[in-house]
Amino acid sequence: MLKLDCWRGGDGSLSQGGRIKEADDRSLAEVWRKFGGNLGQGGRSRASGAKKPGMKEREVLAVYQIVLEGNQVLREKSRPIPAINQAVIRLLDNLRDTLDSTETGVGLAAPQIGIPKQAFVIRTEEDGYMEMINPSILRAEGQEEGWEGCLSIPDMECLVPRATKILVRYLDRAGQERELAAEGYLARVIQHESDHLAGVLCVDRAKEITGK
Numbered sequence: 616m617l618k619l620d621c622w623r624g625g626d627g628s629l630s631q632g633g634r635i636k637e638a639d640d641r642s643l644a645e646v647w648r649k650f651g652g653n654l655g656q657g658g659r660s661r662a663s664g665a666k667k668p669g670m671k672e673r674e675v676l677a678v679y680q681i682v683l684e685g686n687q688v689l690r691e692k693s694r695p696i697p698a699i700n701q702a703v704i705r706l707l708d709n710l711r712d713t714l715d716s717t718e719t720g721v722g723l724a725a726p727q728i729g730i731p732k733q734a735f736v737i738r739t740e741e742d743g744y745m746e747m748i749n750p751s752i753l754r755a756e757g758q759e760e761g762w763e764g765c766l767s768i769p770d771m772e773c774l775v776p777r778a779t780k781i782l783v784r785y786l787d788r789a790g791q792e793r794e795l796a797a798e799g800y801l802a803r804v805i806q807h808e809s810d811h812l813a814g815v816l817c818v819d820r821a822k823e824i825t826g827k
């Protein structure tokens with residue numbers, strides 16, 4: 616069963632105007648209370664020891680609470696990121712950390728941590744981490760149905776028709792423009808995460824919905 620993305624961070628207003636830092640700090644305080652035990656050392660734990668493959672060497676893990684359906688930020692159109700700076704790099708790192716903190720998550724989009732900016736992170740066994748900034752799906756071919764879960768909509772699964780093959784253009788964390796042709800599972804995950812940036816949830820597209 617496909618387990619897709621998602622979370623919640625600051626209140627949307629703090630992330631306006633590039634004030635990601637303040638939003639981050641406030642959200643982190645909330646999160647440490649909630650996840651402190653899981654992280655092993657309370658509060659800000661060191662990312663040493665049992666790291667997952669591909670995880671960066673960093674001192675502080677930034678795990679956010681995931682925004683749940685019903686929060687308006689999930690319905691906003693996320694803003695493009697005009698330039699790659701430290702705040703953007705940190706956003707990507709925070710997305711990775713929070714995604715890693717979930718048992719089953721495959722992808723996580725910035726609005727799911729309360730930051731309506733156009734970025735998401737995907738983690739798959741085959742491809743490792745993929746980070747996409749300002750993604751744009753240039754071409755889409757074919758259609759197939761598949762079951763999706765969403766970290767923002769726990770306990771629910773949706774049967775969603777998606778394009779079988781896509782071509783997506785995006786910026787990576789170095790600010791390099793890239794294009795990727797994806798199909799099947801990866802194409803589905805990219806479409807799910809791209810929808811988040813447009814304020815669309817899988818339930819909106821579902822032909823069938825089941826509880827778990």
Ligand SMILES: [Zn+2]
Nearest residue numbers: 620621765766
């Ligand atoms: Zn989702």
